[in-house]
Amino acid sequence: MKLSGHKILITGGSSGIGFELARSLIARNNQVAICGRDRQKLANARELLGDVITIQSDLAIASQIPELAQKAAQQLGGLSMLVNNAGIQRNFRFSQSEPTQIGAAIAEEIQVNLTALITLTAACLPILKQAESAAVLNISSGLAIAPKASAPVYCASKAAVHSFSQTLRYQLEDDMPTIKVFEAIPPLVDTQMTQGRGKGKISPRQVAAETLQGIERDRYEIPIGKVKLLQLIHRFVPAIAAKILRNS
Numbered sequence: 001m002k003l004s005g006h007k008i009l010i011t012g013g014s015s016g017i018g019f020e021l022a023r024s025l026i027a028r029n030n031q032v033a034i035c036g037r038d039r040q041k042l043a044n045a046r047e048l049l050g051d052v053i054t055i056q057s058d059l060a061i062a063s064q065i066p067e068l069a070q071k072a073a074q075q076l077g078g079l080s081m082l083v084n085n086a087g088i089q090r091n092f093r094f095s096q097s098e099p100t101q102i103g104a105a106i107a108e109e110i111q112v113n114l115t116a117l118i119t120l121t122a123a124c125l126p127i128l129k130q131a132e133s134a135a136v137l138n139i140s141s142g143l144a145i146a147p148k149a150s151a152p153v154y155c156a157s158k159a160a161v162h163s164f165s166q167t168l169r170y171q172l173e174d175d176m177p178t179i180k181v182f183e184a185i186p187p188l189v190d191t192q193m194t195q196g197r198g199k200g201k202i203s204p205r206q207v208a209a210e211t212l213q214g215i216e217r218d219r220y221e222i223p224i225g226k227v228k229l230l231q232l233i234h235r236f237v238p239a240i241a242a243k244i245l246r247n248s
């Protein structure tokens with residue numbers, strides 16, 4: 001798929017992977033809108049990115065999602081690409097958590113990582129359909145292939161994003177063939193989300209570069225960095241993939 005001249009909404013484009021995707025897409029002559037909760041982070045991103053539209057929006061609040069789709073399309077003058085990037089990760093152990101205390105956090109993590117991604121996609125499809133060539137890009141995770149023990153809801157939500165990306169692709173291939181569905185599957189990346197933990201992280205810039213290369217080659221599932229090896233191991237010896245990721 002050609003990656004210039006698009007009108008693009010990136011959720012969570014104010015930092016990390018979303019920010020680097022925004023930077024690379026702007027450099028390729030696309031019009032980009034980013035969203036996030038924190039106005040100051042959005043203002044800082046705008047200063048660094050220059051020609052970008054910023055929309056303050058909280059994906060944890062379901063009622064803001066249709067409005068986000070409308071605002072992005074209005075301010076961009078249409079929409080031809082939706083990048084479902086925003087995500088949060090909570091680490092906890094059930095044995096050490098009070099059910100009443102973690103209930104709200106569990107609901108928020110599923111809402112931001114999964115429900116918002118699906119409902120925003122649903123809200124954007126009628127707008128994307130109007131473009132000659134359009135795409136949805138979902139950012140899942142290597143943890144969708146094999147989970148780690150410390151982030152149960154995050155891993156479950158990412159496995160669901162992987163499954164949803166497949167079913168959405170099946171439906172759109174039949175019903176809306178001008179809209180392609182891509183999924184980028186990153187390994188551990190050096191961003192605010194992973195601050196203070198993990199080794200061997202790759203840069204968000206590498207994730208953006210490999211993702212855009214995958215889209216240009218019409219590769220619908222784009223394994224990034226070490227996820228290529230993880231996919232291979234998981235295909236032939238799933239128990240080893242599970243062991244590698246379990247305490248990662």
Ligand SMILES: NC(=O)c1ccc[n+]([C@@H]2O[C@H](COP(=O)([O-])OP(=O)(O)OC[C@H]3O[C@@H](n4cnc5c(N)ncnc54)[C@H](OP(=O)(O)O)[C@@H]3O)[C@@H](O)[C@H]2O)c1
Nearest residue numbers: 012014015016017036037038058059086087188189191193
């Ligand atoms: N970092 C990794 O190792 C890694 C690996 C695989 C996959 N991923 C995935 O890559 C995506 C980006 O992660 P990242 O590492 O770049 O994280 P990040 O640096 O923490 O950035 C997250 C972005 O999402 C926004 N965001 C968070 N909650 C939001 C909400 N409720 N509503 C709207 N925006 C929200 C944040 O802005 P505000 O805080 O202002 O809302 C920020 O712009 C996520 O889906 C993550 O799961 C990350």
